[in-house]
Amino acid sequence: MRPPLVYFGGKTLLADRIAALMPTHGHYVEPFCGSLAVLLAKPPSPHETVNDLDQDLITFWRVLRDRPGDLARVCALTPHSRAEHTVSYEPASTDLERARRVWVQLTQGRAGIRTRTGWRHYQDPAGSTGSMPDYLSGYVDRMPAVVDRLLGVSLECRPATDVIADYGRHPGVLLYVDPPYLGSTRTSGGYLHDMANEPEHKEMLTALLGCRSAVMLSGYASDLYDDALSGWDRVEIPTATGQGGKWSGRTEVLWCNRPMPRQQTLFEDVS
Numbered sequence: 001m002r003p004p005l006v007y008f009g010g011k012t013l014l015a016d017r018i019a020a021l022m023p024t025h026g027h028y029v030e031p032f033c034g035s036l037a038v039l040l041a042k043p044p045s046p047h048e049t050v051n052d053l054d055q056d057l058i059t060f061w062r063v064l065r066d067r068p069g070d071l072a073r074v075c076a077l078t079p080h081s082r083a084e085h086t087v088s089y090e091p092a093s094t095d096l097e098r099a100r101r102v103w104v105q106l107t108q109g110r111a112g113i114r115t116r117t118g119w120r121h122y123q124d125p126a127g128s129t130g131s132m133p134d135y136l137s138g139y140v141d142r143m144p145a146v147v148d149r150l151l152g153v154s155l156e157c158r159p160a161t162d163v164i165a166d167y168g169r170h171p172g173v174l175l176y177v178d179p180p181y182l183g184s185t186r187t188s189g190g191y192l193h194d195m196a197n198e199p200e201h202k203e204m205l206t207a208l209l210g211c212r213s214a215v216m217l218s219g220y221a222s223d224l225y226d227d228a229l230s231g232w233d234r235v236e237i238p239t240a241t242g243q244g245g246k247w248s249g250r251t252e253v254l255w256c257n258r259p260m261p262r263q264q265t266l267f268e269d270v271s
Contacts, residue, residue: 001149004064004142005103006112007035009181011218014239014252015041018176021235023214023258025174029167031160032178035112036061040149045174051156051163054114056102058157061150063099068147074100076140080132082119085109089116107139108132161207168211175211178218179204182225198224205229208257217255229255 002012011018012035019042026046030039033050034057052058063071078084078100088104102114110117122128156163160179167173182201205228208215219225221236237252254260 001040001145002142003035003037003040004139004146005035005060005106006139007037007106008112008114009178010035010037010112011178011252012037014237017237018216018218018254019043021254021256021260021262022174022176022216023256023260025214026172027167027170027174029163029173029175029213030178031163031175032180033057033061034178036146038176038178039153040146044149044152047154048152049154049156049163049167051158051160053157053159055157056098057114058155059095060099060102062155063095064143064147065150065153067096068143070096071099071103072140072143075103075143076137078104078136080108080121080136082121085119103139107136161204164204164207164211168207168213168215171212171214173213175208175213175215176218177204177208177215181220182222201225202228211257214258215256216260219253219255221251221253225253225255229257232257233260235260 003010015037018038022042028039028042028045028048030036030050033039033052036050039048039050050061074096084104085108088101088108090101092098092101105114106112108120110120121132160177164175164177168175179201182198201224205225208217209228217225217229226234232255235254235256237254238249239252240249
């Protein structure tokens with residue numbers, strides 16, 4: 001199951017592999033939920049809670065869950081339009097329109113960014129196998145399955161460190177923590193609520209080290225993370241990032257304070 005929108009730094013390409021490495025848990029919590037790509041890729045847990053500091057993004061998920069038919073209808077009727085994308089940054093008078101405009105920003109903007117970007121469109125027909133209206137229709141088609149998945153999910157809208165402190169007290173919880181990438185490990189911005197500087201990441205790492213819960217942290221390799229989490233399990237996952245039609249190889253790193261399950265390959269000794 002894939003998200004009904006694009007999101008900068010989202011884990012759609014990695015979600016299945018991340019979910020397969022998760023330790024056993026009874027309550028799944030995401031302090032930085034973004035596109036919900038990982039939640040949508042994993043089997044439901046008895047308890048699930050997602051959080052994001054972006055109030056408009058949480059409004060999108062709430063409206064999708066509470067008024068799925070209305071949101072799908074207005075998104076389906078939204079044209080692929082430069083003017084529509086420009087208007088989407090103006091204040092909305094209703095939650096339904098607020099949710100629709102978030103969807104427009106993320107699907108018609110560049111790179112799944114909520115800040116103002118150029119309009120996502122194709123000029124060279126060789127640039128894509130499908131048209132942008134086709135892509136937008138495909139995002140709408142994903143909504144019904146996502147709605148069913150969201151029915152058992154609780155929504156929070158607080159600073160991530162507060163969520164980590166509250167839910168991290170309980171051993172049966174798994175915190176999947178996917179913060180904005182550390183500024184020194186990436187080449188561009190794009191997050192509405194960024195954490196580009198080391199002090200913010202140090203504060204988060206201190207909070208994670210104090211958790212009794214299971215913690216799985218996503219990021220790019222960095223000395224800051226490796227030094228702070230030196231006793232944690234660590235897995236590298238090859239992946240790629242794309243922007244403007246150009247793709248480059250990257251390596252996602254997962255750190256976990258519990259052993260992460262590894263699948264045996266055909267070449268491993270099974271005796």
